[in-house]
Amino acid sequence: MFCAVRAAPTPFPDRRLRPCRRGRRRLWLEATGQEERTVPVSNIWKSIESAVPPINREGYPFIGIFAVLTLGMGFFSTSLFWIGLILTVWCALFFRDPARVTAVDDGLVIAPADGRVCLVGHRVPPPELELGDQPMMCVGIFMNVFDVHVNRAPVSGRVFRVAYKPGAFFNADLDKASEQNERNGFVFDSVHGKLAAVQIAGLVARRIVPWSREGEEVTAGDRIGMIRFGSRVDVYMPEGLKPVVNEGQRTVAGETWIALAESTSAETIHTARVG
Structure with missing residues (x-):
């Protein structure tokens, strides 16, 4: 003879009352006694700065001209806009001035x-x-x-x-x-x-x-x-x-x-x- 085993009720029978992913993470951290670690925005910005070399001031006028022309061409053609954007990025890279x-x-x-x-x-x-x-x-x-x-x-x-x-x-x-x-x-x-x-x-x-x-x-x-x-x-x-x-x-x-x-x-x- 077989008898049915009734599953234990879930703590959140209503899906709308279940905690979101961040809530589940908070509950897990409380259960394990750990603290949530966050990455400061300043660290993210420093990482971006270290990956992207600075631009020399001599390039500002040229990059500005390329950017304005790119926006102007964008009103007439999407293809011209992307071409102009690529040239603007190239101009910025040309005037890069990395530390040595x-x-x-x-x-x-x-x-x-x-x-x-x-x-x-x-x-x-x-x-x-x-x-x-x-x-x-x-x-x-x-x-x-x-x-x-x-x-x-x-x-x-x-x-x-x-x-x-x-x-x-x-x-x-x-x-x-x-x-x-x-x-x-x-x-x-x-x-x-x-x-x-x-x-x-x-x-x-x-x-x-x-x-x-x-x-x-x-x-x-x-x-x-x-x-x-x-x-x-x-x-x-x-x-x-x-x-x-x-x-x-x-x-x-x-x-x-x-x-x-x-x-x-x-x-x-x-x-x-x-x-």
Whole structure:
């Protein structure tokens, strides 16, 4: 003989009286003696800030123009709106200015630009730099339109000279760009002697923006200027510095070592700064 077993009544026979998911969680926490942990809004905001690099102030007018044009195109076509939105995001990314961790050592030469090494060899520096007519070791870095375009000081020292030279706008990846394109040169008075970083405009880049001035003291990794929309930076180094990069290698401005003093060993460098 079988007998029916009656199920125990549920504590909430009416579905409308049952606690919601948050209520059930509260009951579970009370039963287990645990406390509910919440994530402060400030922590969420800090996480977003750490994931999204800041935008340099030079980009605000351009981003604003792109945004206004995007909204205007949105009134006429949804497709044009999405195209404009993509271009606006690209413009914002172009002017991104992330913090960099720079090794602190007088025996280092730091990459002044993000990009690809397009030249490692001896070359006569531009005459406006007044560094003489003898070939110097030169490392050239080409920046495409997707690279960070904020340039940084390759060494610590005093800005001895800032020299601007108007010129053409050939593709910055070409050898003749160093001689014929519009350029702006910084000459630094460092512990190694005179060292120069030359900003070179490119086919798309039509505006060199120098920030450092003559007589200013800079530290390796400091922001010294930028070039808008694709360009190149050449570094002319005196004797006693040995390049440690090869053509085709990628560099990160303010972080990648492009040269070492002959008396410097990489094992002895332990200090860095963020900026």
